[in-house]
Amino acid sequence: xxxILQAFIENERAIRRIFARYCSRAEDVEDLTQExxxxxxxxxxxxxxxxxxxxxxxxxxxxxxSELKRKANKTTSxxxxxGGPDVLGNDxxxxxxxDIDGRRKLVALAKAIASLPAPHRRALLMRKMENLKIxxxxxxxxxxxxxxxxxxxxxxxxxxxxxxAEGYDLAEFGAAAFAxxxxxxxxxxxxxxxxxQTGARSPDGSKRHE
Amino acid sequence: xxxxDNVVPLPEAKDIEAQAAAWVMRFEDGEATAGDLAAFRAxxxxxxxxxxxxxxxxxxxxxxxxxxxLKDYAAADDNVALIEEQRRAGGIFARRTIFAAAAASLAxxxxxxxxxxxxxxxxxxxxxxxxxxxxxxxxRLADGSAIELNTDTAVDVRYTHSARMITLLHGEAYFSxxxxxxxxxxxxxxxxxxxxxxxxxxxxLRGALIDVxxxxxxxxxxxxxxxxxxxxxxxxxxxxxxxxxxSKGENAVFEDKIEHLDRIPPAALDRRLSWRDGILEFxxxxxxxxxxxxxRYTNTHIEIDGEALRDLPxxxxxxxxxxxxxxxxxxxxxxxxxxRVSADHVRLSRKEKE
Numbered sequence: 001x002x003x004i005l006q007a008f009i010e011n012e013r014a015i016r017r018i019f020a021r022y023c024s025r026a027e028d029v030e031d032l033t034q035e036x037x038x039x040x041x042x043x044x045x046x047x048x049x050x051x052x053x054x055x056x057x058x059x060x061x062x063x064x065x066s067e068l069k070r071k072a073n074k075t076t077s078x079x080x081x082x083g084g085p086d087v088l089g090n091d092x093x094x095x096x097x098x099d100i101d102g103r104r105k106l107v108a109l110a111k112a113i114a115s116l117p118a119p120h121r122r123a124l125l126m127r128k129m130e131n132l133k134i135x136x137x138x139x140x141x142x143x144x145x146x147x148x149x150x151x152x153x154x155x156x157x158x159x160x161x162x163x164x165a166e167g168y169d170l171a172e173f174g175a176a177a178f179a180x181x182x183x184x185x186x187x188x189x190x191x192x193x194x195x196x197q198t199g200a201r202s203p204d205g206s207k208r209h210e
Numbered sequence: 211x212x213x214x215d216n217v218v219p220l221p222e223a224k225d226i227e228a229q230a231a232a233w234v235m236r237f238e239d240g241e242a243t244a245g246d247l248a249a250f251r252a253x254x255x256x257x258x259x260x261x262x263x264x265x266x267x268x269x270x271x272x273x274x275x276x277x278x279x280l281k282d283y284a285a286a287d288d289n290v291a292l293i294e295e296q297r298r299a300g301g302i303f304a305r306r307t308i309f310a311a312a313a314a315s316l317a318x319x320x321x322x323x324x325x326x327x328x329x330x331x332x333x334x335x336x337x338x339x340x341x342x343x344x345x346x347x348x349x350r351l352a353d354g355s356a357i358e359l360n361t362d363t364a365v366d367v368r369y370t371h372s373a374r375m376i377t378l379l380h381g382e383a384y385f386s387x388x389x390x391x392x393x394x395x396x397x398x399x400x401x402x403x404x405x406x407x408x409x410x411x412x413x414x415l416r417g418a419l420i421d422v423x424x425x426x427x428x429x430x431x432x433x434x435x436x437x438x439x440x441x442x443x444x445x446x447x448x449x450x451x452x453x454x455x456x457s458k459g460e461n462a463v464f465e466d467k468i469e470h471l472d473r474i475p476p477a478a479l480d481r482r483l484s485w486r487d488g489i490l491e492f493x494x495x496x497x498x499x500x501x502x503x504x505x506r507y508t509n510t511h512i513e514i515d516g517e518a519l520r521d522l523p524x525x526x527x528x529x530x531x532x533x534x535x536x537x538x539x540x541x542x543x544x545x546x547x548x549x550r551v552s553a554d555h556v557r558l559s560r561k562e563k564e
Contacts, residue, residue, distance in 0.1 A: 039292075042283035047293050059292055066288060102475075106276050113277060128274045129281055131477070134238060153231035160227060160270055170266050173273035 002121065004044045005114035007052035008037045018060045022068055032067060034107040036060045041110050045125065108168055112159040120155040127152055223263070229253065230263035234271050237526075268525060272493045275477035282476075340364040341381070344507045346488060346530065354388030355395065360414075360485050361507045361530070368438055369393075377437040382414035384425075384486055401465055403435035403450050412483060421463045423474070423482055428457040433466050488530045497522040497540075497558075508533045515559035519546070 008015070015036055019029040040052075040059050049055045113121055126137045134152070138145045160170060233250055254261050283289060329336050339349050341359045349357040349367075353374070357365060363381025368374075372392070376385070378399040387395045387406045397404045397413050402420035404413055409427025413420060422431060432450035456462050456471070459479055463470040474482065484491040490507070492500050498520035501512045507530050514520050522544060528536050537556065540546040545561040 038280070039283055039286075039289055042280045043289050043293055045280065046284050055292075058295070059289075062288060062292060102276065102473075105273065106279060109274055109277055110280060113274075124274070125277070128277050128477075131278065131480075134235070149232070149235045153228065153235045156231040156234065156267055156271055156274075157224065157227050159274070160266065161224070163270075170270060173270050 001116075002041065002044060002114040002118075003052045004037070004040045004049065004056065005111060007056055008040070011053055011056055015056060015060045018057070019064055022064045031103070032063055033060075034104070036063055038103075038107055038110055039063070041114055045129070105173060108163060108166070109159070109173070111166075112162040113155075115162050116155055116158055120151055120158065123148055123151045124155040124159075223259070226259055226263045227267060230260065230267040231271075233264060234267050238271075269494065272525065275493070276475050278476045335367075335369045337367045338364065339367070343509055344530065346485070353390065353393075356386045358384040358386075358486050360384075366437070375438045378413050378415055380415055382412060382485075384410070384412040384483065386410045387427075398435055398437040401433050401435060403432045405430045405432070416463075418465050419463050419469065420465065421461070422456065423461045423479070424456055424458050425479065425483060426458055428455055430455045431462060431464060431468075433464060485530065490528055490530060492524045492526055494523045494525055496520060497524050500524045501558075504528075504533060504536060509554055511555045513551075513555070513557045515557055519558065519560050522546075 012033065016029055016033050019032045023029050023032065036056060036059050040049075040056050043049065043055070043059075044052075113124060116124065123137060123141070126132045126140070127134065132140070134148050135145055137152075138148045141148065163170060163173070233253070236246055236250070254264055339347065339357070339359060341347050341361060341363050343362045345361060347359045349359065349365075351357070351367070351369070353369070355374070357367070357376070359365065360382040363383055364379040365383055366377040366379060368376075374390075374393050374395040376395070376397045378397055383397075385395070385397060385406070387409050395406050397406075399413050399415050399420045400418050404411065404420070404422050406427065406429045409424065409429055411422060411424045411426075411429050413422050415421075420431075422429065431453045433453055435450040453464060453468055454462065454471075459474050459476065461470075461472045461474050461482075462468055478493070481491040481493060490503060492503075495503075498514060501514060505512055510533060512533075526539065528539075537548045537558075540558065541548050547559045547561040549557045549559070551557050
């Protein structure tokens with residue numbers, strides 16, 4: 001498990017208290033608490049954090065302050081940005097809700113990844129965050145392609161177990177990023193993987209000028 | 211987990227998920243062979259548990275694309291400042307290098323494109339560029355901007371000393387705009403106008419609706435615009451009504467007003483723009499939507515027989531122009547019956563249960 005996730009679990013209540021001082025809505029407190037985890041987990045990937053607890057609490061305080069500032073500026077900047085208060089209508093509202101929903105899923109997925117053993121976490125993040133191909137990951141880690149495949153496959157299974165253990169319904173994550181799939185229970189064999197055998201991509205991921 | 215007293219013990223659900231995950235990985239980077247496809251089909255059809263486990267793992271794998279957004283979190287100003295502050299306070303070791311190289315992937319199209327000459331006239335330079343169904347083309351302009359035309363697209367280009375005016379007559383195009391504040395770059399499409407200073411974005415005309423996706427920078431959308439007249443030196447003075455500004459990763463659909471506004475995670479953004487690489491990429495869209503998208507690239511009429519089949523989620527990619535590969539994949543992987551009604555008419559239906 002990542003040290004930030006460990007420290008977050010141990011100090012979640014303290015972090016929540018920080019936001020409770022600034023926000024009245026329980027929902028906002030919850031969202032900002034989870035946002036703190038996201039920020040710190042992202043930081044952990046570029047940096048070795050020696051004192052995860054201090055880092056988390058500091059990030060929470062910064063976030064609470066910038067949230068206060070944002071609230072104060074909200075009305076004016078909205079009008080300036082959109083050219084008028086009525087432009088967005090209800091669509092803006094829907095979009096904000098979709099955004100929050102997406103954020104919550106991201107938190108759940110990030111925690112699932114953070115819970116993985118370090119080698120699995122690293123391989124999965126190289127694939128999904130850095131967008132490297134399996135072949136490229138194998139090269140960087142100096143292991144075989146099949147080792148990476150196995151490691152990432154194992155990471156995927158562990159993420160699924162983690163999410164289930166946390167009470168998530170995996171079907172919630174079935175919605176693709178830009179075209180939500182309405183999956184009915186019992187709807188068998190609903191996903192196909194279309195893989196033209198002619199190989200639409202070269203193995204190193206370069207796609208142009210074949 | 212199972213109450214049945216089968217002689218052959220059912221494998222644990224986790225084992226099945228592990229097998230499913232292995233298949234997801236096998237298909238991941240497009241290196242599956244015809245033999246793999248046959249083996250996969252046999253495995254998947256062996257039990258409903260297999261099929262369901264594959265669906266679950268495949269969907270979760272797709273959902274994990276969202277974590278690419280963590281890159282934005284890591285690079286956000288406040289996070290960088292926080293790391294710096296903690297470093298000074300001694301709470302941080304060294305900077306790791308593994309993820310440091312992870313730069314934004316949407317580089318402006320490189321490659322050996324022809325620089326198209328505009329026709330020089332008394333009132334500036336003009337040109338009209340078109341692609342046929344299934345054709346794609348990159349138009350490089352002398353100012354350093356580039357226009358990538360998707361299938362069945364026409365654009366009118368008009369450059370004057372004070373304005374760069376593009377009219378998207380129909381279809382879809384991706385604009386990489388060379389910055390020049392004194393010469394705004396505006397794309398007119400239907401009633402809409404999209405104005406940029408230095409940025410990259412795509413515009414698609416879907417009937418009267420204008421669909422704008424920003425890959426870099428920021429653009430301003432307005433409505434009530436009219437395409438510049440034939441010999442206009444500057445855009446029409448009739449004031450267009452400004453709607454909104456959208457920036458990187460945002461998608462807006464509008465005509466008279468904003469119909470839809472959305473933020474798109476980086477991986478999905480790449481997918482939406484994958485046509486620029488001559489590839490159509492899908493991640494769980496309904497077959498009906500996939501077919502309507504693919505249909506833009508072919509004159510073959512594709513008919514879907516049956517409501518349930520229309521909702522079949524599709525994951526994968528295919529090369530522009532390789533419609534037959536899609537039919538083959540649907541037949542092999544999803545038990546879809548493919549009937550060629552005539553040379554340019556194909557019907558998809560659910561195969562009878564074996």
